Amino acid sequence: MKVLIIGGYGLLGTDIYNYFKNSGHTICRLKKEECDITDIYSLKRSITGFEPDLIVHAAGYTNVELSEQKPMEAYNINSVSMYNLLSSVAESEPTIVFFSTDYVFDGEKGSPYTEEDRCHPINAYGFSKLIAEDILRANYKKYYIVRTSWLFGKSGKCFPEVILNKLVSSTQTLNVVSDQIGSPTYTEDLAKGLVDLLKCPYGTYHVTNSGSTSWFELACSIAQKKRFLGRTYSVHCIK
Known part of the structure; x- marks a missing residue:
């Protein structure tokens, strides 16, 4: 199978690329410098040149706080790019996997969300991802929308890495919120799970690691693991 990964670095x-490559598939991953997903002509050239059977869309504007300051940039990258993608594959019609987020919900349910729950984003990032979902769902048939949460891994910036860096570099107490609950999801596990998902009917799926925790509890766990360095790290709960 020929697999094109948007956001493959x-x-x-990166983990999706490694997993599919090690499984014997023909892989192409696009660099930002080579393909601008907000430019339909740039994106179409990349797709047409490779002719993929499967496109994995793992790119996006993911800074939630900055999305509030630059909403149009978030919408352009997360939402408008979906129009560009669908226009680029109108003739070849490969299967599309689009990675979305738990931020399409407002977090008020108090228990895990299901695929049938009504979406109600409360920030620009969540809205931009939901719009992309709606565009894909309304205009394409061969798709998987994968909503996941709190990604962490070895190939890029993530919450554990940020906490580790702050703990090591700071002598002050680290303040972390406790009122946000989610399911931290390891990117290697998610990449492996994608293979099983492709055996399922097209549609929208929630895919995370099991269990849940708060940002504060996760930070405390990270601090405890680092105490072997000979320092006692302090994490303070804020709401």
Whole structure:
């Protein structure tokens, strides 16, 4: 199978690339410098030149806080790019996997969300990803929308890495919120799970590691693991 990965050098995309490559597939991953997903002509050239059977869309504007300051940039990268992608594959019609987020929900349910729950994003990032979902769902048939959460891995910036760096470089107490609950998801596990997902009917799926925790609990766990360095790390809970 010929697999094209958009965002193939990112936190998740790198692990997807490695897993499919090691499984014997023909892989192409696009660099930002080679393909601008906000430019339909640039994207179409990359897709037409490779002729993939499967496109994995793992690129996006993922900075939630910065999305509030630059909403149009988030919408352009996360939403408008989906129009560009669908226009680029109108003739070849490969299967598309689009990675979305738990931020399409408002977090008020108090228990894990299901695929049938009503979406209600409360920030620009969540809205931009939901719009992309709606564009794909309304205009294409061969798709998988994969909603996941709290990604961490070895190939890019993620919460554990940020916490580790702050703990090592700071002598002050680290303040972390406790009122946000989620399921931290290891990118290598998600990449492996994608293979099983491709055996399922087209549609929208929630795919995370099991269990849940808060940002504060996760930070405390990281701090405890680092105590072997001879320092005691302090993490303070804020709401």
